[in-house]
Amino acid sequence: MIFHDAPISQAELSEQQLEVRSSWPTGAEVNFDESVQFHRELDSSLNMAAALTAADAQGAVLVQPRAGVALLSEHIRLLTYLQDHCDLLPTTIDAYTRQNRYQEAEKGIARSEESGHSLLNGFPAVNHGVAACRSVVEALSKPVQIRHGTPDARLLAEITLAAGFTSFEGGGISYNIPYTKDVPLQRSLRNWQYVDRLVGLYEAAGVRINREPFGPLSGTLVPPCISHAVAVIEGLLALQQGVRSITLGYGQAGSYVQDVAAMHALRELGHEYFTEAGFTDYELTTVFHQWMGGFPESEARAFGVIAWGAAVAAMGRATKVIVKTPHEAMGIPTMEANRQGLEATRQVINMLSDQPPLDAPEVQAEADRIKSEVRAVMTRVAELGSGSLLDGTVRAFEAGVIDVPFAPSRHNRGKLLPVRDLNGAVRIYEPGNVPVPPEVMEYHRACIAERAKHEDRPPCFQMVIDDIYAVSKGNLVGRPK
Amino acid sequence: MIFHDAPISQAELSEQQLEVRSSWPTGAEVNFDESVQFHRELDSSLNMAAALTAADAQGAVLVQPRAGVALLSEHIRLLTYLQDHCDLLPTTIDAYTRQNRYQEAEKGIARSEESGHSLLNGFPAVNHGVAACRSVVEALSKPVQIRHGTPDARLLAEITLAAGFTSFEGGGISYNIPYTKDVPLQRSLRNWQYVDRLVGLYEAAGVRINREPFGPLSGTLVPPCISHAVAVIEGLLALQQGVRSITLGYGQAGSYVQDVAAMHALRELGHEYFTEAGFTDYELTTVFHQWMGGFPESEARAFGVIAWGAAVAAMGRATKVIVKTPHEAMGIPTMEANRQGLEATRQVINMLSDQPPLDAPEVQAEADRIKSEVRAVMTRVAELGSGSLLDGTVRAFEAGVIDVPFAPSRHNRGKLLPVRDLNGAVRIYEPGNVPVPPEVMEYHRACIAERAKHEDRPPCFQMVIDDIYAVSKGNLVGRPK
Amino acid sequence: MRPCVIVLGVIGSDCHAVGNKILEAFFSDRGFTVVNLGVMVSQDEFIDAAIETGASAVLVSSLYGHGEIDCAGFRDRCIERGIGDIVLYVGGNLVIGKREPAEIQQLYHSMGFDRVFGPDADLDSVAEFLAADCAAKAVPAR
Amino acid sequence: MRPCVIVLGVIGSDCHAVGNKILEAFFSDRGFTVVNLGVMVSQDEFIDAAIETGASAVLVSSLYGHGEIDCAGFRDRCIERGIGDIVLYVGGNLVIGKREPAEIQQLYHSMGFDRVFGPDADLDSVAEFLAADCAAKAVPAR
Numbered sequence A, B: 001m002i003f004h005d006a007p008i009s010q011a012e013l014s015e016q017q018l019e020v021r022s023s024w025p026t027g028a029e030v031n032f033d034e035s036v037q038f039h040r041e042l043d044s045s046l047n048m049a050a051a052l053t054a055a056d057a058q059g060a061v062l063v064q065p066r067a068g069v070a071l072l073s074e075h076i077r078l079l080t081y082l083q084d085h086c087d088l089l090p091t092t093i094d095a096y097t098r099q100n101r102y103q104e105a106e107k108g109i110a111r112s113e114e115s116g117h118s119l120l121n122g123f124p125a126v127n128h129g130v131a132a133c134r135s136v137v138e139a140l141s142k143p144v145q146i147r148h149g150t151p152d153a154r155l156l157a158e159i160t161l162a163a164g165f166t167s168f169e170g171g172g173i174s175y176n177i178p179y180t181k182d183v184p185l186q187r188s189l190r191n192w193q194y195v196d197r198l199v200g201l202y203e204a205a206g207v208r209i210n211r212e213p214f215g216p217l218s219g220t221l222v223p224p225c226i227s228h229a230v231a232v233i234e235g236l237l238a239l240q241q242g243v244r245s246i247t248l249g250y251g252q253a254g255s256y257v258q259d260v261a262a263m264h265a266l267r268e269l270g271h272e273y274f275t276e277a278g279f280t281d282y283e284l285t286t287v288f289h290q291w292m293g294g295f296p297e298s299e300a301r302a303f304g305v306i307a308w309g310a311a312v313a314a315m316g317r318a319t320k321v322i323v324k325t326p327h328e329a330m331g332i333p334t335m336e337a338n339r340q341g342l343e344a345t346r347q348v349i350n351m352l353s354d355q356p357p358l359d360a361p362e363v364q365a366e367a368d369r370i371k372s373e374v375r376a377v378m379t380r381v382a383e384l385g386s387g388s389l390l391d392g393t394v395r396a397f398e399a400g401v402i403d404v405p406f407a408p409s410r411h412n413r414g415k416l417l418p419v420r421d422l423n424g425a426v427r428i429y430e431p432g433n434v435p436v437p438p439e440v441m442e443y444h445r446a447c448i449a450e451r452a453k454h455e456d457r458p459p460c461f462q463m464v465i466d467d468i469y470a471v472s473k474g475n476l477v478g479r480p481k
Numbered sequence C, D: 001m002r003p004c005v006i007v008l009g010v011i012g013s014d015c016h017a018v019g020n021k022i023l024e025a026f027f028s029d030r031g032f033t034v035v036n037l038g039v040m041v042s043q044d045e046f047i048d049a050a051i052e053t054g055a056s057a058v059l060v061s062s063l064y065g066h067g068e069i070d071c072a073g074f075r076d077r078c079i080e081r082g083i084g085d086i087v088l089y090v091g092g093n094l095v096i097g098k099r100e101p102a103e104i105q106q107l108y109h110s111m112g113f114d115r116v117f118g119p120d121a122d123l124d125s126v127a128e129f130l131a132a133d134c135a136a137k138a139v140p141a142r
């Protein structure tokens, strides 16, 4: 499988950079050379890539929250509070910034200042600008990552990387399909090539910035083969542009055999495709997201979900785990609730991190199925792209070869229908045009038939809806009433 | 292995009953025939044995709290509140009653009435008497068990079984060695034969009462072979006296491979020894206790410990799990905290109970080791008893063939020294006189040597102390500072 | 009686699609004619669709926390655009963070929403309210 | 200076042995002469042992929640038995349930305990207090 997508040329990049940096006043603050200098002078303990690689070598599982508020001082206060309870810090960006609606973000900042509490669901980094963002990085003693959901994150990347953040989440698929309604995939992929190319420039200048495709996608009954295919593609696209530290992600599906298998498969598939594509000098780590679907409202139950996610992260030896909070079902957590999620997670991770990762025959069998599905998808992507991974990806989505359940985007087919089996694993009931190998599809169908029989109802959309509600109602499989 | 301990004769029992029932005024309330009638009229949904057997057949994991307060009305209020959040109810007895200090319990009741809050750490069932206890059973819609820690529980059993409770925890070893300082084992075993014989009388009258040896013992670094040997012995002693519903227990040690292996081994060993002894018509179920050692003070961390215990209970397919609360490190929980522990547990159990129990090669290997240890111990017990299990047990404790770490009793040798290995499993560093088979002992030693090397210190008592504190400080293995 | 037409959508820059897809399935199943605008819908897009389809009600979702900003002035805008009497519901995670339901209700009532629901909304009773509210408004309004 | 003799034990019907074994190991290691009575020790057993061994201090543990009842009148009993000036410490889970540390301190101070510790007691600082308190009492008392 040979892809020959080229790095964006220096000329084209420079041209785009001019445009991007002038799209909002704070863009003018960006100075690449000075930023490289700033990064070089940062203490190495603040570098995300280094922290991840070191943890991975030790088999440690690092813990990271999500957090971001509208105002600078409040944001610093929040992260300063959280850093004692985690290994890696986030800066979660608000949803206006994610849509490049900086005017609205500005309004959100103003109204937050007036009302005394954050009215934004994240930190509007672009509006705050480079200097302010640097004051965040400088106030902290742990590596900080930008976490968002932005189809066009070029300006956000320019500003935050210049400010000293050492990791940047997202990708042209994973921050488009689950996060937008009508952004063409071609466009978001190109914009993310820019981001990766920019990271590549830092890399070339000796500053390693970590990149993390967003694994969970819609967070809702996503079969591992779908999110893994996306992860592999975004990893490859990043490597092509010069990125060298990549963290592939996966969102807990709920079955521990499937989840641990998925974590094994993810790492193996990453190495398989990255080395096949000729890359050798990269660092690959993994991230496991605690349950990304609807949470139970009861905080005690939420703690159960959180701790179980922590356990699976450790059993699957993720390099890091992204932590939920007991407020998840209700709203953006208070900093205390955020800390509680971290503490519960840490306790379980610590109790498990000395223990060997789970390895059982069924885990291996499930991992093999996932790998064969992903290989089938990747083969189609390569065929469709005739040499271009980017084109192949665009066509794969058009054709429904990759199909993300419950995604809001028009550019996603939405024909694949997932449903849980009797054991709680996410299975594919209707593959749409996803080229699931026949013997694996037979397995999915058999598993689902078993459940249907057990529940005495045919597989149907109500079954899927029941599955969607199940965890928030205190179960995994959505049984009929 | 043939034991021929006989059931207590009807004559001897009657004589003892007279004495026991007159040792405190409420004993006079007991009327066996009328109580059998009362049980027969109880709704079958209130029978613990039936609930356990049904759950076991379905592979369900039932959830049970601990709870008990001094005053009757408060106790009913407490259990009524909890019953919506659990499957099985407890009535935890206070520590004066456990030592037959009914005078002091009386004082505790009086002072609790005065002060408006419970000054006792449980429900003083003997002082309250049969009629009051019946009002507890009658107020509730779930089966209720008596949970305590009483070396001489004869009067407690007379009163509570007469009152309609359908399960009774404890045994002559497990409610002596960890719970007392100087009660001869011979005496407690005989007193528990009385209890079992009484349960046998109910059984013979068609009323099935469940009996549950207390698995966790001191709750502190107990190697599974020790608690399993005790469980098997107490199970056999109960069967000998006519008990037919037995729930064998085990307290989470912290390593999931070891814990799941222990749960598998426990069930297998139970059936092995029970059938070998010629019993066929019994019901065997299991109970897993969430972490019984020192808890972290942080409630969020405690939730982590609780949820992880729930997960292992499900992965090991216990018939029921005994639940801790986020207040564990601090004191008797409020009813809200108790509910929170139940909710977190339930969430995890539900999310896992559809999933297959854990089965992996290492689990099997560990289970095999546990079984060979228990068999070695049981062989010695049989030799020492020359036909009497009771005598064999007494002599085994005298000789240190069974040796419970950190037990307060003078009748326990206290020479066995456990310590965790690198993976967190509880290993035996110094077996004392426990006849651990040489090849297994070699395995224990090798595991411990590996840890010692890793920590660059010899195995020592400080290592054990570090292990004791570890979970409460947020780890599993107690690493040097 | 002809089925009641309702407009569904998720307001603002909000991408949460799952609840929206379920609401569509649910209300269609209950006999409503559902016009689903999906995610990321502006106030004017809601109003355009309501006018075009002669809808009796608009059901606005907001999950992501910016509801307080995105929904401000919704009723006023309806009045401006000539459908001031339309039934307006809003539901989801309507503010940033965990706040008292009563407080949230009041906030959105003051923006002119007829009914305000949390993420735990019982859809069966929502359907009943909706049928009643649509019927009530239908008579005097058109 | 001859090592300070201390009496250890767990009061009442309390069987919690683990902390007691650790306290014994810890204080021995710190050079105290430890007389450990183990679990289930009555007030009079503590006092007997203190008199017999000429101990400077008695360290009472209570974990199981009945401390409030078991420890009542401990200092008075010491006075009655002629060792009214002995150093008295108490520690563990001293009441039923989760209560304010300050409240618990006061409760036990009022029973005549010199120092009161929770389950989170830092043993290093306990050892320092103990050395100081024993030294202080040693001079005037004997």
Ligand code: B12
Binding pocket: A066, A092, A093, A094, A095, A098, A121, A122, A149, A178, A179, A216, A217, A218, A219, A220, A292, A293, A294, A295, A296, A327, A328, A329, A330, A331, A332, A333, A406, A407, A408, A468, C013, C014, C015, C016, C017, C018, C019, C020, C022, C023, C059, C060, C061, C062, C063, C064, C065, C066, C089, C090, C091, C092, C093, C094, C095, C096, C097, C098, C117, C118, C119, C120, C121, C126
């Ligand atoms: C899955 C999920 C995602 C997925 C969404 C995928 C997709 N495209 O759909 C992803 C990962 C992409 C995502 C992204 C974000 N999310 Co999100 N997400 C969730 C999560 C976990 C579940 C949502 C869900 O699908 N639930 C299941 C469905 C069936 O329930 P529902 O959406 O609540 O809808 C039901 C009810 O609300 C009600 N309802 C909804 N609307 C209406 C309207 C009416 C009229 C009525 C009657 C009823 C009603 O009925 C629906 C059906 O039962 C929730 C937390 C939770 N609930 O546990 C957070 C949550 C909604 N997300 C949140 C946030 C903040 C974000 C982000 C901004 C990232 C961030 N800062 O963390 C981005 C949003 C970016 C954007 N542009 O919108 C916050 C909102 C915070 C707040 N309000 O204070 C939540 C609450 C998590 C949290 N506690 O922080 N998210």
Ligand code: B12
Binding pocket: B066, B092, B093, B094, B095, B098, B121, B122, B149, B178, B179, B216, B217, B218, B219, B220, B292, B293, B294, B295, B296, B327, B328, B329, B330, B331, B332, B333, B406, B407, B408, B468, D013, D014, D015, D016, D017, D018, D019, D020, D022, D023, D059, D060, D061, D062, D063, D064, D065, D066, D089, D090, D091, D092, D093, D094, D095, D096, D097, D098, D117, D118, D119, D120, D121, D126
């Ligand atoms: C293990 C355990 C047991 C084991 C004990 C085995 C044994 N024989 O030792 C078993 C299972 C048998 C048991 C039984 C009971 N237990 Co218990 N048990 C625990 C548990 C989980 C850990 C205790 C422990 O070993 N900790 C480790 C050691 C190292 O710490 P420690 O004991 O706290 O001791 C340290 C400090 O307290 C301090 N310290 C102690 N004394 C002193 C004295 C001085 C002067 C100083 C300076 C310091 C000091 O230093 C010690 C060393 O660091 C605790 C809860 C917890 N802590 O998580 C409950 C707990 C102590 N038990 C409790 C109860 C109520 C009981 C029972 C009555 C059963 C019940 N109703 O639940 C019975 C008691 C029966 C009886 N007659 O005593 C309650 C007490 C409640 C309260 N005070 O409000 C606790 C707090 C659990 C709870 N939250 O309900 N228990």
